[in-house]
Amino acid sequence: MRLAREDRFDELEPLLGKVTHPARYLDHEWGAMEDQPGPFHVCMIYADTYEVGQPNLGIAILYNELNRAEGISCERAYLPWVDMSALMRERGVPLLSLETSSPVASFDIVGFTLAHELVASNVIETLDLAGIAIRADERDEEDPLVIAGGPSAWNCEPLVPMFDAVLLGDGEQEIVDVARCVRDARAEGLPRAQILRRLSKVDGVYIPSLYDVVCDESSTRWGYAVPRPGTDVPEVVYKRCIPDLAATEPVAQRIIPYMGIVQDRFALEVLRGCARGCRFCQAGMTYRPVRERPAEQVIDAVGEGLSATGYDECSLSSLSTTDHSQCAEILTQLNERARQTGVRISIPSQRLDSFGVDMAAAVSGSRKGGLTFAPEAGTQRLRDVINKNVTDEDLERAARNAFEQGWRRMKLYYMMGLPTETDEDILAITAAARRVLEIGREVCGRPRKGKGGVSVSISVAVFVPKCYTPFQWAGQLQRDEVRRRQQLLLNSAQDRDIRISYHDSDVSVIEGALSKMGRAGFDVIYGAWRRGCRFDAWSDQFRYDLWLEAGRAAGYDLEEVAAEAFPLDARLPWDHTSPGVGKGFLQREWRRAMGGVTTPDCTMTSCTGCGVCPTLGVSNMIAGDRHAG
Amino acid sequence: MPGRPPIGKPDLNRLRVSFGKDGRLAYLGHIEIINTIMRSVRRAGLHFSVGNGFARRMRIQFSQALPVGAASTCECYDLYLTERVDADEALAALADSSPTALAPTRAAYVGSRLPALEAWLTRSLWQVRILGSGAGFDAASLDASLHELQEVGSIDFMRGDTPRTIGLADTLVGWQARDVDGGRPGAIDLTLMTRSSNLGALRPAVLLDAAFARPCMGGARPDSMRVLRAGQWHEDESGRLVEPFDQNLLQRA
Incomplete structure (x- = not known):
């Protein structure tokens, strides 16, 4: 039921003294747009707590674009923590937006960003707390349109029963087009079904209710989606793609939180896309092509952003910042400006070569905490399989360079359960860590007592096969086997200066199952939520037993679902949406992976035929000259 | 402190x-x-x-x-x-x-x-508006409870999961309670003067929680409390209160 648009903060305020972190619910932050004249109102939601959702750059971009558009206002909402949501239900207070404390169910459009698979149960929790019908087909004519987008929208099928529309690709223009389309259609008095048909004509918009799921011998057990007869919608919905990132507003983050948030710094997106071609990486496939902001724009925007926000740290954000063709120039200039004001420049990911270390050194100054590299796999053979084009020598050179420049702590990211992985690959992880440690001790010496010595931390994630990657056909490694290999890894590290951490294999099973399932998977998610699952990304809240129970009740063994491999020629549950990367390219990459053949980065060599540029009519936009390190 | x-x-x-x-x-x-x-x-x-x-x-x-x-x-x-x-x-x-x-x-x-x-700022003046829905307490009963507490001399309380004790002899300087809102039961304005020291600072909520927990309050609880710090001073050796912007502290251009 559509609720009335009215300020209901007075109902929330008496609860603030009774909950943890009341600052989550206050609004009135510096930069928040409190003036929300509308008359068309959108509420963007990150279905997690404020401190997790507020740093999301995607929502910040959409918030600004919508509020800039004539006649459209945009507010934010986050999912209250369990203590607050319990009190709200007890007192009959629905989920409210931050800016005007209006019920979320009073908005014209409610938009979710899907940042990862584990947000699924929180989307249901959010809709339920808001008082919006959970299933799209149960909503009334006047109810808000519920839309979604974001990095995890690529296999949105298990979630689509909740969404009226899903936005694929770059959202900054698409969200405004969608809002205008709905606004105009509503003004014309069109019924909901016709509004959705009209929305299906907007580039990059997928309307799930206009597609039927068909299951036959050509598909997996999850089937594939085809246009519903008589609907005139495309067989494949391609993503929306901004051709020139430099033409978009660079300073997105304008709201400054009061409370500490997970990435409490000014973040600037310096480039979008990555063409390194790591075969496990969904973002690397779905955000193509590579589009850089020129150095001058980055430098000016950092100055403007820091002045406007008051932050003392700036993160140059992207999938691979040190790949920016003008990275050195940018960091040199920014450091010059930052030195006098105590401002820190950071880059979130280092390239595994000497250039990466030099760039890390450029931003660290005299403060050298830890340095992180991601070899991803222990042996050269497996790194070739996953197309991680780095060698043992690269790692050793980078480590030596880093220790020589003053670092003492090194962190190495790996994955476990990659296709073709053997025990030899696992043991090679600790061997690499030992080698890095030896180099560190050789360069820095070995102190008499613990303090000041070098150390290496290894963090090992469980590989989850993701759609639109060359590994989308792979099954996930069985949970028991993951645990055996984790133990093998632990037993193989016998130096106390090597620390090992790894991801919870139970969580990975649920991520894997959600990544594989089709539309029928919604029953599992709904069942899990009914049993009490929410905040699944919080380790103290995650309930594996309830997820398995929900799976069984819906007729699925989730461990089996996650571990299921798909035939290379099968029609997949997500084939009707596309980021522009061709299925043929992905199949070819799978075959090359099995043969241990690598594929180069097209921003440094020539086109590798992924299909994005011709399909979407775009191309890589590199500001300077790129070259391998 | x-x-x-x-x-x-x-x-x-x-x-x-x-x-x-x-x-x-x-x-x-x-x-x-x-x-x-x-x-x-x-x-x-x-x-x-x-x-x-x-x-x-x-x-x-x-x-x-x-x-x-x-x-x-x-x-x-x-x-x-x-x-x-x-x-x-x-x-x-x-x-x-x-x-x-x-x-x-x-x-x-x-x-x-x-x-x-x-x-340096060791003295605070607090104004607390206490509201209870007609719930069996008034300024006089709160005043009596605070006097009892003062005689006891300290309050045991929890901060998070940690048990704490605060002495009242040094930290509670004085108070004044009066009924407000036309004498509506449970509507009280409390003015409170506190002193902080190396031994700790007294928070109004801690004091009032303890006061309402006294048997003389008969289990009455306020519905809400609005707390305002209305003044801060330095207390010098002679007991004189010095403003943060006292003329003697200011530096002229």
Whole structure:
């Protein structure tokens, strides 16, 4: 039921003294747009707590674009923590937006960003707390349109029963087009079904209710989606793609939180896309092509952003910042400006070569905490399989360079359960860590007592096969086997200066199952939520037993679902949406992976035929000259 | 209270700023206030001094932490500037860059060798509005309960999961309770004077929780309490209260 648009903060305020972190619910932050004249109102939601959702750059971009558009206002909402949501239900207070404390169910459009698979149960929790019908087909004519987008929208099928529309690709223009389309259609008095048909004509918009799921011998057990007869919608919905990132507003983050948030710094997106071609990486496939902001724009925007926000740290954000063709120039200039004001420049990911270390050194100054590299796999053979084009020598050179420049702590990211992985690959992880440690001790010496010595931390994630990657056909490694290999890894590290951490294999099973399932998977998610699952990304809240129970009740063994491999020629549950990367390219990459053949980065060599540029009519936009390190 | 020593660098300009904490921002914690003010200072474009430590933080010192949920009209911080600008200009720049509910109200330069604010401002005046829905207590019964507590001499309470004890002999200076709202039962204004020391600071909520838990209150509980810090002073050796902006502390241009 559509609720009335009215300020209901007075109902929330008496609860603030009774909950943890009341600052989550206050609004009135510096930069928040409190003036929300509308008359068309959108509420963007990150279905997690404020401190997790507020740093999301995607929502910040959409918030600004919508509020800039004539006649459209945009507010934010986050999912209250369990203590607050319990009190709200007890007192009959629905989920409210931050800016005007209006019920979320009073908005014209409610938009979710899907940042990862584990947000699924929180989307249901959010809709339920808001008082919006959970299933799209149960909503009334006047109810808000519920839309979604974001990095995890690529296999949105298990979630689509909740969404009226899903936005694929770059959202900054698409969200405004969608809002205008709905606004105009509503003004014309069109019924909901016709509004959705009209929305299906907007580039990059997928309307799930206009597609039927068909299951036959050509598909997996999850089937594939085809246009519903008589609907005139495309067989494949391609993503929306901004051709020139430099033409978009660079300073997105304008709201400054009061409370500490997970990435409490000014973040600037310096480039979008990555063409390194790591075969496990969904973002690397779905955000193509590579589009850089020129150095001058980055430098000016950092100055403007820091002045406007008051932050003392700036993160140059992207999938691979040190790949920016003008990275050195940018960091040199920014450091010059930052030195006098105590401002820190950071880059979130280092390239595994000497250039990466030099760039890390450029931003660290005299403060050298830890340095992180991601070899991803222990042996050269497996790194070739996953197309991680780095060698043992690269790692050793980078480590030596880093220790020589003053670092003492090194962190190495790996994955476990990659296709073709053997025990030899696992043991090679600790061997690499030992080698890095030896180099560190050789360069820095070995102190008499613990303090000041070098150390290496290894963090090992469980590989989850993701759609639109060359590994989308792979099954996930069985949970028991993951645990055996984790133990093998632990037993193989016998130096106390090597620390090992790894991801919870139970969580990975649920991520894997959600990544594989089709539309029928919604029953599992709904069942899990009914049993009490929410905040699944919080380790103290995650309930594996309830997820398995929900799976069984819906007729699925989730461990089996996650571990299921798909035939290379099968029609997949997500084939009707596309980021522009061709299925043929992905199949070819799978075959090359099995043969241990690598594929180069097209921003440094020539086109590798992924299909994005011709399909979407775009191309890589590199500001300077790129070259391998 | 053993606060930080003053930064005391004679070449730095110590700008004392007072500000309020109002409305829904009363629910901000002390760390949140500090971070918000530091960002406001950066946005204001003032030339602040930066420490030489590992983290290279802004040189700024705050008065004692205000409890979450408490509003204030009299919070203070001392900001160390490398470049002296007119105090009124600095105040205007800070006002432009601060959330309205944390707006600065006054700024003036003080001597760089004065003690750090946190340890120096030892006396607080609190105004507490207590509301209960006709629930069996009034100003007289609360007054009696507070007298009982004073005789007991200390309060045991929990801060999070940690048991704490605070003595009242030094920390509770005085109070006055009066019925308000036309004598409606359970509507009381309490004015409270507290003193902080090395042994701790008395929070109004801790005192009132203990007072309402006394048997003489007969199990009555207020529905809500609005707490406002209305004044902060330094208490000198003779017991005289010194304002943060006392004329003797101010540095003329």
